[in-house]
Amino acid sequence: MSTQSKEKTPVNGANDGFLEMDRRDFMKTAALVGGAAAMAGTVPWAINEAGESLMPAHALAQSGATSSYPLNKPEHVIYSICLNCHTACSLKAKIQDGVLVKIDGNPYSPMNLLPHLPEEIPLADAAKVDGKICPKGQAGVQIANDPYRVRKVLKRAGKRGENKWQSISFDQFIDEVVNGGDLFGEGQVDGLKDIYKLRDPELSKELAADSAAVAAGDMTLDEFKQKHADHLDLLIDPDHPDLGPVNNQFVFMGGRVEHGRKELAKRFTYSSFGSVNFYLHTTICEQSHHIASKMMTGKT
Ligand code: SF4
Structure with missing residues (x-):
C-alpha cells in the first residue's frame, strides 16, 4: 500500500474532526455514492466545490470508517427528546461512565439532519453520525448536571418568607399532599382527599349548567339553592355557584x-x-x- 493510500481524510458531517478514513476507502465510498446519486438521484452530495469530502449521512454511517471518538459507539447513546423549547427536537444523549456528557441531534430525525438516516440503518452505524441541535439544546448537559438543580422534595421548615427548607422523602410528600394534617405547626391543612369532593360526573354537569343559568339570569340563586339543597356542601360558596365545586381549590x-x-x-x-x-x-x-x-x- 502506498504512502498516499495511508493518508487519512477528515470527514465532514458528523463527529467533525474525529472521524478518519483511508483515502482509498473514501474514494471507494465516494464512487459508490456518486454512482447511487446518478442512478437514484437521492444522494445530495459526495464532494463539495472546494474539494472537501462531504458524505451523505447514510453513506458515512455505513462507510466502515474508523474513529477514535469514544462516544460514537451505540452503548454510549440514548435517544430522547429535547424539552428546552416547544420544538421538541429529537436528540441523542451521549453517556460516559453513567454521566450525560454531550447532546447532539438524532440523525434518524428530519428535524435534526437533512437528509436524515433511513430507519434501516442499524444503531451501531447511526452512532457514528450526529444530527444538528441548537446551543440551547446542547445546554441540556449543564441543566442535567447543575449542582443547584432541585432533586429532592423541599418542604418549608420555617415561617413563610424565612427561606428555611428541609428535604423530605417522596413517600412523605405524597402522604402529606393527599392526606393533609398539621403540616407546618400552623394548624390543619386540607389534603387532596378533603377537596376532592364532587365525584359524580353527572351531578357535576348539572351543577355547572345551573350555575351558568344563574349567571345568565335564567335561574335565581334561590331556585339554584333549592334544587341543589343536598349538595351545597360540595360548592366553594353556595352564594356564588360560579366559583364551582370545592375541587377547584x-x-x-x-x-x-x-x-x-x-x-x-x-x-x-x-x-x-x-x-x-x-x-x-x-x-x-x-x-x-x-x-x-x-x-x-x-x-x-
Ligand atoms: S434543540 Fe434547541 S430548538 Fe430543538 S427543542 Fe431543544 S432548545 Fe428547542
Whole structure:
C-alpha cells in the first residue's frame, strides 16, 4: 500500500474532526455514492466545490470508517427528546461512565439532519453520525448536571418568607399532599382527599349548567339553592355557584411544562380531579397576545 493510500481524510458531517478514513476507502465510498446519486438521484452530495469530502449521512454511517471518538459507539447513546423549547427536537444523549456528557441531534430525525438516516440503518452505524441541535439544546448537559438543580422534595421548615427548607422523602410528600394534617405547626391543612369532593360526573354537569343559568339570569340563586339543597356542601360558596365545586381549590401551577407531561397534568387536573385551575408559564405570559388577537380579530 502506498504512502498516499495511508493518508487519512477528515470527514465532514458528523463527529467533525474525529472521524478518519483511508483515502482509498473514501474514494471507494465516494464512487459508490456518486454512482447511487446518478442512478437514484437521492444522494445530495459526495464532494463539495472546494474539494472537501462531504458524505451523505447514510453513506458515512455505513462507510466502515474508523474513529477514535469514544462516544460514537451505540452503548454510549440514548435517544430522547429535547424539552428546552416547544420544538421538541429529537436528540441523542451521549453517556460516559453513567454521566450525560454531550447532546447532539438524532440523525434518524428530519428535524435534526437533512437528509436524515433511513430507519434501516442499524444503531451501531447511526452512532457514528450526529444530527444538528441548537446551543440551547446542547445546554441540556449543564441543566442535567447543575449542582443547584432541585432533586429532592423541599418542604418549608420555617415561617413563610424565612427561606428555611428541609428535604423530605417522596413517600412523605405524597402522604402529606393527599392526606393533609398539621403540616407546618400552623394548624390543619386540607389534603387532596378533603377537596376532592364532587365525584359524580353527572351531578357535576348539572351543577355547572345551573350555575351558568344563574349567571345568565335564567335561574335565581334561590331556585339554584333549592334544587341543589343536598349538595351545597360540595360548592366553594353556595352564594356564588360560579366559583364551582370545592375541587377547584386544587390549583395546578406548573412552570415550563412541555408536551407529554403537560397533557398528563391537564388530564389529571380537569378530567380526574375536576378542577378548572390549570396554569402554566404560557397561561400568563402569552395570554396578552392571545387576548389582544381575539379583541382585534374576534377569533381565537
Ligand atoms: S434543540 Fe434547541 S430548538 Fe430543538 S427543542 Fe431543544 S432548545 Fe428547542
